[in-house]
Amino acid sequence: MTNPPPLLAEDRPEYERLLAEALRDRTVLTALRAPGALTTDQLRIRALRDADAIAAAATTEYTHYTRLRETLRTTPPPPPDAEPTAPGLLTQLRSANGGAGLFPVLTVLTPILAWTAALALLLIGYLLRAANPDLTLARTLVTAGWVALAAGVAAMAIGIIGLVLTAIRDGGGAAPAGTDPELAAELADARREWRTALRDRGLLPYLHTHLPAVPADAPSDAPDFTSPGYTSPDFTSPGTVPTADYTSPDFTSPGTVPTPAPDFTAPGYTSPAFTSPDDVT
Template sequence: MTDAPHLLAEDRPDYERILDEALRDTTILDALRTPEHHLNAEQLRTKAMLAADTVAAAAGPEYRHYLGLRDDLARSGRPDRAAGGLGSELSGRLRADEGAGLFPVLTVLAPILSWAAAALLLLIGYLLRAARPALPLGRSVVTAGWAAIAIGIAAMAVGIVGLLLTALRDSSAGPAGQDPQLAADVAEARRAWHTALLERALLPYLHANLGSDPALSTHPAGRPVPPEMLSPGYSRPGYSSASFTSPGVEGLTDPEGREPRTAEFTGPGYTAPGFTGPDEV
């Protein structure tokens, strides 16, 4: 399957998780316990990780279908700025605001207006009752003020219920701008890829490599490195330090650096300057 898509970096954690699931399969565990298979589970896992692209190619059709649906879902969630520009974006926002309707606006304004009216009515009513206790208008205004408080509380309760219902609806609909049916198709395609990766790719590969040699480690440049080169005490082949000898105890080495010769060194002619002490008194 040379046309199989390359396994993307964001999908490698899924590959690794399905690989761990395959290594826990009973047929693999029973085969690892047999003496003729000298690989352990960790060595088998290392080989499957190094050959991830080759192994995943067996589930290439499902993976290609999953990638296509995932790209469609990502494009459906992005606004098409190039097609409509700023005008289309503003018109979309206006249509969204129109879709909200009058009811949400009233649920927000009704408590504020009701409590403002209640405060004013209660203030006027209690002032009238203090000035003219016998006047029935003061009692009526106070009653209207308390009724406005009750109306504000009821409007606030309705607004809270509506807000909760809107939040539940938006959470079930998924991210803004994405098609819920397309999101469900992407999830189904991902599960189908995982199943194909387990049954058609990883399990056959693990069974086929139970009796193989351990995987070679990978050099930083991408070349395989034999295991013996990774053992402690290994030095690079074909290399020895350059010949070097230090000066002998009797002198320096000869010009070729092989045999010591006696050092011949005489200091330059030098005598201390004449000096006479002070005259004795």
């Protein structure tokens, strides 16, 4: 398309959010750390200035998205008495003349009738049992009363489950007035496709063209211990650490200190005046 549509003002905030996500991309953050690269603010200002040129990379998806959005806005609302698109269980069981159907009537009347019958049967049965404990009719009425009470509880539980399922179904399939649920779902898919195309084909390529190229195998700050070419540093054991050429002083033990020996042949030498053991006092 030679003349792509400009980015509408209502889509500018979405473009800015996508730009913020693209600036946090891993490859962009790596390129921003390169020497001489632009700062994040400088890159954001340039991308905002060239928004129309960047959005042109997703022209096909954007045209489809805006067309669906305009169609959804111009769709007239359904008449007030129209049936919902996905009628619930109560609506499906409604009678032909517009009144309540069989299911709502049974949901309301069955517990009331069952509990009324249970109260009457239990009251009569226990009164008869008090009057004559051996009376078979009294035991039968009491048993029938408890069965009616259980039937009323079961009917109430079934009615509550039906109402909950109806509320969930109607709430999940309900759409705002004037919208078609199928068209709304198609619009959500078109918006998602436009966002993906704008990010992958527009924003990321634009940011990389204004940043230094970073090779795929660029070394990181931390060593990659799992890479095939990694070798550990050549550390040596403590016993092989080279030491200085040091010699210890020539010390000798005290027992080897040389002492002068007496010269028994010297002219002035006199022997000690030893006495015999008997002369020792």
